[in-house]
Amino acid sequence: MRELKDLDWKNLGFIYRPCDWRYVAEYKEGKWQEGHMSDDPEVRINECAGILQYCQECFEGLKAYETVNGDIVCFRPDLNAERMYNTAKYLCMPPFPKDKFLEVLEETVKANIGYVPPYGSGASLYIRPYMFASGPVIGVKPSDEYIFRMIVMPVGPYYKGGAKPVAIMVSDFDRAAPKGSGHVKAGLNYAMSMHAHEEAASRGYADNLFLDPAERKYVEESGGANFYFITEDKKTLVTPKSDSILPSITRRSIVYVAEHMLGLKVEERKVEFAELENFSECGMCGTAAVISPVGVINDHGRDIVFGKGLEEAGPVTKKLYDTLTGIQLGTVEAPEGWIYKIA
Ligand code: PLP
Ligand code: COI
Numbered sequence: 332m333r334e335l336k337d338l339d340w341k342n343l344g345f346i347y348r349p350c351d352w353r354y355v356a357e358y359k360e361g362k363w364q365e366g367h368m369s370d371d372p373e374v375r376i377n378e379c380a381g382i383l384q385y386c387q388e389c390f391e392g393l394k395a396y397e398t399v400n401g402d403i404v405c406f407r408p409d410l411n412a413e414r415m416y417n418t419a420k421y422l423c424m425p426p427f428p429k430d431k432f433l434e435v436l437e438e439t440v441k442a443n444i445g446y447v448p449p450y451g452s453g454a455s456l457y458i459r460p461y462m463f464a465s466g467p468v469i470g471v472k473p474s475d476e477y478i479f480r481m482i483v484m485p486v487g488p489y490y491k492g493g494a495k496p497v498a499i500m501v502s503d504f505d506r507a508a509p510k511g512s513g514h515v516k517a518g519l520n521y522a523m524s525m526h527a528h529e530e531a532a533s534r535g536y537a538d539n540l541f542l543d544p545a546e547r548k549y550v551e552e553s554g555g556a557n558f559y560f561i562t563e564d565k566k567t568l569v570t571p572k573s574d575s576i577l578p579s580i581t582r583r584s585i586v587y588v589a590e591h592m593l594g595l596k597v598e599e600r601k602v603e604f605a606e607l608e609n610f611s612e613c614g615m616c617g618t619a620a621v622i623s624p625v626g627v628i629n630d631h632g633r634d635i636v637f638g639k640g641l642e643e644a645g646p647v648t649k650k651l652y653d654t655l656t657g658i659q660l661g662t663v664e665a666p667e668g669w670i671y672k673i674a
Pocket of ligand 2: 556619
């Protein structure tokens, strides 16, 4: 039996909590050096480090869960390793090897095993791998040195509603440029969304709906998740396709679940903002967001309401949520290769 930390598992919130151990590796002299586990949450870098001057940084987000059988597992971490590899290449950073990513993941979760929330608590261990330019630059160019770290923290729901629908608003700002960096998980995308996020929060909204930056006609994603919609007849799941949104692992998974496990039709296509009123359900999906039902989208004062609005999630959203979280927690049989057992 593992020894659990003494935490209020049901009321964790989505906040930073330093755990005992984190993995640290440095890239210098043209290669990744041997990494190690560290108990030091502080980072010391040069005042002119590339991250501080030109924001050369990327990250991932995934979770570890305790299943109904008491196993500790991760959900499709090979896809996080791959996305981080692609993001690093896009940002001219030396990609962290994918097999090493999985090795380090296992080591880091095992080192902090007492922080994995118990089955049934509704919480999970959030894992944040990230890497940044640590070497000095002043001309605009990639750094010669980088640091990769993998930190973990136990978390509850990202959106305060949890399983209850939230309200979001249409942003007047863009998160990404038409041929920009929206498709990779770079910290700079989140810096770009902060102004809009604070504006939404100050008006009482949980997040923004961003429109496509070229025409402002199609639905993109929210600040921290992809979208899906359910048609009026409850038979089809529709999800936006765009080159400037993050290829969400959760979205790719629920597309499979909808099609192969729930018998729905799936349409991955451009979704016009003007069609939203035809849908009966809307949800945000992501690692932190899980599946967060959206009850209301406010468009400059006009509310678009889905199903029972903020009162209750729709039936398809409930089924998607139950199936996805059931797979993650071991109560629903997982498609081949989705569950990565750590302990
Ligand atoms: N879109 C954005 C902007 C995100 O930050 C995230 C979170 O990672 C997602 C979508 C969902 O991606 P995933 O399901 O891989 O976590
Ligand atoms: C995640 O879901 O892992 C993310 O990185 C989204 C972020 C807004 C917390």
